[in-house]
Amino acid sequence: MKSLILTTTALTFVAGIALADGHSVVRMGTEGAYPPYNFINDDGEVDGLERALGDELCARAELTCEWVTNEWDSIIPNLTSGNYDTIIAGMSITDERDEVIDFTQAYVPPTASLFMSMDDGLALDGAVVAAQTGTIQAGYLATLENVTLIEFATPDETVAAVRNGEADAVLADNDYLVQIADEDPDLTIVLDPVPLGGGVGMGLREGDELIAVFDAAITEMKEDGSLNALLIEWFGEDTQTW
Incomplete structure (x- = not known):
């Protein structure tokens, strides 16, 4: 440049x-x-x-x-x-x-953080949700009752956890998840956006x-x-x- x-x-x-x-x-x-x-x-x-x-x-x-x-x-x-x-x-x-x-x-x-899942009818209550360690999304999920947070070192691992059934959803930045959901018909944005940061x-x-x-x-x-x-x-x- x-x-x-x-x-x-x-x-x-x-x-x-x-x-x-x-x-x-x-x-x-x-x-x-x-x-x-x-x-x-x-x-x-x-x-x-x-x-x-x-x-x-x-x-x-x-x-x-x-x-x-x-x-x-x-x-x-x-x-x-x-x-x-x-x-x-x-x-x-x-x-x-x-x-x-x-x-x-x-x-x-x-921008709001988003949930992505393979279940377009997912309910957050009782869900297992993946997030990257040390992120604002992981911090937010840790405050929620009746939600199980599982953390991973990399963002790729959080998405893989949803694909392999280890997690019901992933919470991450809007611009990261939207492009993944657009390219994978099995994954969809669900629930309400969460304003963070x-x-x-x-x-x-x-x-x-x-x-x-x-x-x-x-x-x-x-x-x-x-x-x-x-x-x-x-x-x-x-x-x-x-």
Whole structure:
């Protein structure tokens, strides 16, 4: 992706601070297992909405960035310990996470989580529901009475649990499940949507100057319409935009 010239002196100035603060190369941490947000393509490279977005943000901020993959269940500890500089991995902004790391503004608007099942008449009462460990969906399900939560390390495993009958349904992000349901006639979206989280943002270590850098670039993309164009490209015409 070609480098874009910054349009504001302020963004250039903040980027200079960040680079002087030890970020000669910004390591972008992602899971690589949550399409269309992020996944590993046939060439073995990180791909998806967040790869396209992250590359564009780095270009606008004139940063040199490289991509690092990390399993979801340790993605925050490995950020705070310095193994990479950002989390850009479909991570919803929550108060609990904000106690440990800082977030940019959201780049994906808040959207409801959905249930997907092979039973279009599923009742939640008494159901066994799968969710990925450490997600807002798992946290929500753990609060429900008469619902059995089973957790898995990867999103693929949650969907497989429904297909093999281990779970009655899976609860996950809208844009993750809708594409799976569209491609598999045996799976369907059921029950009512569940509003969770404050949108998806980039996670960074507390107080990192890069927060201001990426915030400025996200704002610029919202204002010029390019962020909405990316959301539609990866999530479809029906997705929520800014």
